[in-house]
Amino acid sequence: MRFFVCLFISLSFFIYSCQNNEKPVFDENASQNDTNKVIELLILVNNNVISNPKFAKEKGNEAITLAQSIGYKKGYVNGLLNLGQVYLKGNEYVMAKRYFMSALMYLKENELILLEPKCLGSLGIVSERLCNYPESINYYESCRKAFTKINDTVGVIKSQINIGNVYNALGNTSKAVSVLLEAIRMSELINNENVKGVCLNNLSTLYQEMGKNDEALKSFFIVSEITIKSADSSGLANAYNNIGITYQSLKNNDLSLKYYLKSAEIRQVMNDKTGLAISFNNIGSLRYDAKDYKSALDYFKKAYEITEETQDLLPSSKYLKNISDAYSKLGKYNEAIDCLNQSLSIANKIGASSEKSTTLNALSEVYIQTNDYELAYNYFKAYSLYNDSLNVLENNKAIEEMKGLYESEKKEQQITKLESEKQSAKLTNILLYGFAVMLVIIGGLIFLWQRNKSIKNRQNAEYRQSLIEEKLTVAKLEQHNLKQELQYKEKELVNMALYIIQKIEFIELLNNELKTLQKESKEEKNEVVNKLSQLISANVKLDKERLDFQLHVENVNQSFFIKLKEKFPGITENEKKLSALLRINLSSKDIASIYNISPSSVDMNRYRLRKKLNLNSDENLGEFLNNI
Numbered sequence: 273m274r275f276f277v278c279l280f281i282s283l284s285f286f287i288y289s290c291q292n293n294e295k296p297v298f299d300e301n302a303s304q305n306d307t308n309k310v311i312e313l314l315i316l317v318n319n320n321v322i323s324n325p326k327f328a329k330e331k332g333n334e335a336i337t338l339a340q341s342i343g344y345k346k347g348y349v350n351g352l353l354n355l356g357q358v359y360l361k362g363n364e365y366v367m368a369k370r371y372f373m374s375a376l377m378y379l380k381e382n383e384l385i386l387l388e389p390k391c392l393g394s395l396g397i398v399s400e401r402l403c404n405y406p407e408s409i410n411y412y413e414s415c416r417k418a419f420t421k422i423n424d425t426v427g428v429i430k431s432q433i434n435i436g437n438v439y440n441a442l443g444n445t446s447k448a449v450s451v452l453l454e455a456i457r458m459s460e461l462i463n464n465e466n467v468k469g470v471c472l473n474n475l476s477t478l479y480q481e482m483g484k485n486d487e488a489l490k491s492f493f494i495v496s497e498i499t500i501k502s503a504d505s506s507g508l509a510n511a512y513n514n515i516g517i518t519y520q521s522l523k524n525n526d527l528s529l530k531y532y533l534k535s536a537e538i539r540q541v542m543n544d545k546t547g548l549a550i551s552f553n554n555i556g557s558l559r560y561d562a563k564d565y566k567s568a569l570d571y572f573k574k575a576y577e578i579t580e581e582t583q584d585l586l587p588s589s590k591y592l593k594n595i596s597d598a599y600s601k602l603g604k605y606n607e608a609i610d611c612l613n614q615s616l617s618i619a620n621k622i623g624a625s626s627e628k629s630t631t632l633n634a635l636s637e638v639y640i641q642t643n644d645y646e647l648a649y650n651y652f653k654a655y656s657l658y659n660d661s662l663n664v665l666e667n668n669k670a671i672e673e674m675k676g677l678y679e680s681e682k683k684e685q686q687i688t689k690l691e692s693e694k695q696s697a698k699l700t701n702i703l704l705y706g707f708a709v710m711l712v713i714i715g716g717l718i719f720l721w722q723r724n725k726s727i728k729n730r731q732n733a734e735y736r737q738s739l740i741e742e743k744l745t746v747a748k749l750e751q752h753n754l755k756q757e758l759q760y761k762e763k764e765l766v767n768m769a770l771y772i773i774q775k776i777e778f779i780e781l782l783n784n785e786l787k788t789l790q791k792e793s794k795e796e797k798n799e800v801v802n803k804l805s806q807l808i809s810a811n812v813k814l815d816k817e818r819l820d821f822q823l824h825v826e827n828v829n830q831s832f833f834i835k836l837k838e839k840f841p842g843i844t845e846n847e848k849k850l851s852a853l854l855r856i857n858l859s860s861k862d863i864a865s866i867y868n869i870s871p872s873s874v875d876m877n878r879y880r881l882r883k884k885l886n887l888n889s890d891e892n893l894g895e896f897l898n899n900i
Contacts, residue, residue, distance in 0.1 A: 310339045310347035317354040321361050322582070328358045349379050349387050353394060360398055363585070363622065369398045389418040389427055393434070400438055408438050425462050429455045433474055440478060449478055469498035469507060473514065480518060489518045509538040509547055513554065520558055528558055546587075549578035553591055560598060569598035589618040589627045596634060605642045612638065629659050645744040649737060656733040660726060768821050775817065776865040818866065825852050835900050840884060847881050854878070855897045 313335035320328040332355035339347035356371035376391045378384075396411035412435045419427030432455035439448040452475045459468035472491045479488035492515045499507035516531035536551035556571030576591040592615035599608035612635050619627040632655035639648035782804060826833070829852040836843060836851060843851075853863050860874040867874075882893055 306338065306342045307344050307347060310335050310342075310344055310351070313338070314347070314350055314354055317351075317358065321354075321358050325358050325362050329355065332358060345378075345382050346384060346387065349375050349382075349384055349391075352378070353387070353391060356394060356398075360394070360401070363401075365398050365401050369395065369402070372398060385418075386422065389415050389422070389424070389431075392418055393431070396434060400434075400441070405438050405442050409435060412438065425458065426464060426467055429458050429464075429467050429471070432458070433471060436474060440481075445478060445482060449475065452478070465498050466502050466504065466507075469495045469502075469504070469511075472498075473507070473510065476514060480514070480521065485518050485521050489515065489522075492518060505538055505542055506544065506547070509535045509542070509544065509551075512538070513547075513551060516554060516558075520554075520561070525558055525562060529555065532558065545578050545582050546584060549575040549582075549584075549587060549591070552578070553587075553594065556594060556598075560594075560601075563601075565598045565601040569595060569602065572598055585618050585622045586624055586627070589615045589622075589624055589631075592618070593627070593631060593634060596638070600638055600641065605638055608638050609635065629655065632658060640740070640743075643743075643747060645740045645747065649740040649744075652733070652736055652740070656729060660729060768824060772817055772821055773862050773865050776868075818868075821866065822849070825849060828852075829855075832900065836897075839900065843884060846877070847884065850874075850877055850881060851897050854894050857894055 313331045316331040317328045317335065320331070332351055336348060336351035336355070338344075339351055352371045352375035356368045356375065359365075359368035359371065372391060372394045376388075376395065379387050379391060392411050392415035396408050396415060399405075399408035399411055412431050416428050416431035416435070419425075419431060432451055436448045436451035436455065439445075439451060452471055456468060456471045456475065459465075459471055473495045476488040476491035476495065479485070479491065492511050496508060496511040496515070499505075499511055512531045512535035516528045516535065519525075519528035519531065532551055532555045536548060536555070539547040539551055552571045553575040556568045556575065559565075559568035559571060572591055572594040576588060576595060579585075579588040579591060592611045596608040596611035596615070599605070599611065612631050616628060616631045616635070618624070619631060632651055636648050636652035636655055639645070639651060785800070785804060826849075829848075832852065832855070833848050836848060850863070853866070858866075860871045860878065864871040864874045878893065885893075885896065887893060887896060
């Protein structure tokens with residue numbers, strides 16, 4: 273992200289400088305009114321590149337058509353270039369490249385030398401966005417030579433900056449540093465502090481990536497001083513942001529937050545929405561590192577809302593991933609999963625392979641946290657397969673890039689040979705063979721590295737797969753044990769109910785015997801009464817057993833009561849207890865005995881319960897309750 277921000281700023285600075293160096297040139301056969309109309313249309317295109325790209329395209333096509341009809345050559349080329357910029361800003365790189373190539377061919381045919389650097393620089397940018405780095409370097413080198421022809425030293429330096437950025441993207445940090453140091457030396461020779469600031473900014477970013485944070489910090493403070501003197505608000509905001517990043521790397525969170533806020537304040541005043549989103553995301557990252565996940569979530573959301581407004585898809589995907597991380601830390605896994613699914617959808621839409629890979633892995637991790645091991649395994653499997661295919665593509669791409677660089681260097685050797693006429697054919701052949709052997713060796717090393725990496729990835733995948741399967745087995749076993757325990761408790765509840773019913777039947781038998789006694793003689797009564805008294809004493813704990821039974825009912829059916837209350841909020845406590853007894857298939861008579869009420873009262877309560885549960889007359893109440 274740090275490199276992307278600096279690259280974006282330096283490239284934007286390059287395009288802006290090319291546009292500002294432009295001077296109006298009118299063709300002799302074009303009328304003043306028509307050329308003015310073309311210029312007005314081109315101004316409308318520039319003003320609506322981001323805010324209204326559809327309108328910008330319409331006006332660009334009008335400018336091209338009008339310029340072509342009146343023979344206004346420079347207006348025609350500028351129309352092609354401006355339309356290319358509209359497509360470039362809209363991430364339609366292939367279409368942008370077509371317009372830039374058309375402009376280059378036309379200006380060469382018509383010898384419009386002043387527009388050549390702008391066109392070559394634009395082709396360098398679009399090739400870089402398409403990750404065709406060898407081609408991008410070629411265009412930037414051609415751009416540098418074109419600026420040299422017209423004695424534009426500032427343009428030469430900015431071409432150097434872009435070349436350094438591409439070498440950094442290729443991982444050739446030492447070459448990138450060398451190119452940028454040369455650019456700084458040139459800017460000092462012409463005493464241009466603004467251009468020197470851009471060079472230092474990019475060099476400092478390289479120092480950051482190399483872990484040289486102290487050196488990076490010194491350079492960024494120099495950049496901030498330069499931008500303050502030149503009243504360059506955008507450059508100052510970028511410098512403060514980079515200072516904040518460096519302090520964060522040095523674990524100085526207080527100073528880091530201070531400079532992030534300074535950067536955000538400047539960008540807010542400038543209405544720089546893209547830059548403001550970057551500042552908010554960085555502050556969110558800082559709060560996340562401090563484990564203040566709620567605050568981090570708020571800042572990540574602010575960053576994402578801005579990218580939604582600007583329709584900047586790649587940062588949107590990244591910020592959604594950050595939002596998901598914060599939700600996971602807060603235990604909101606459903607929200608985290610939703611964000612990751614959105615991020616994955618965007619990554620698929622724009623072909624962001626790196627984002628897709630990290631999002632698939634993140635989905636696997638979140639589902640593990642929710643104990644959904646089956647989905648976790650599926651996403652991890654998808655991540656592993658995609659990552660393996662991505663590694664193959666990246667290595668093929670690396671080989672192609674090396675071939676491209678090899679071809680580029682071969683062309684440079686041929687040009688040098690033709691210009692100097694001193695290099696012998698034998699030396700050229702030796703160098704070519706040397707490059708070919710080097711290419712074969714590098715290709716072999718990449719193949720071995722890829723094979724070892726694939727083996728390691730497969731081993732890691734198998735280990736994680738076995739771990740997930742083991743957790744899934746444990747979860748199923750726990751679920752089975754819980755089910756058996758519930759069945760045991762329900763059986764125990766039925767036995768307890770039957771025991772209470774037997775007690776009640778016993779008491780009713782005693783009551784009948786006492787009624788019979790009323791008809792017997794006094795002596796016989798005394799003997800039987802004593803006998804009955806002993807029997808009653810042995811069964812006097814009926815009320816306590818009823819209470820124990822009720823407590824047992826509530827304990828066994830806690831989960832059932834919660835579900836019943838969720839589906840039918842208006843249900844009463846007595847209706848909940850009745851439902852629990854009906855689930856174990858007790859009759860109205862048995863329930864009446866347990867609660868010491870009449871069977872007709874139980875039937876009335878059953879009727880009211882059926883109405884509250886919205887059951888038809890042909891539906892079985894017990895089956896319905898057992899299915900909840």
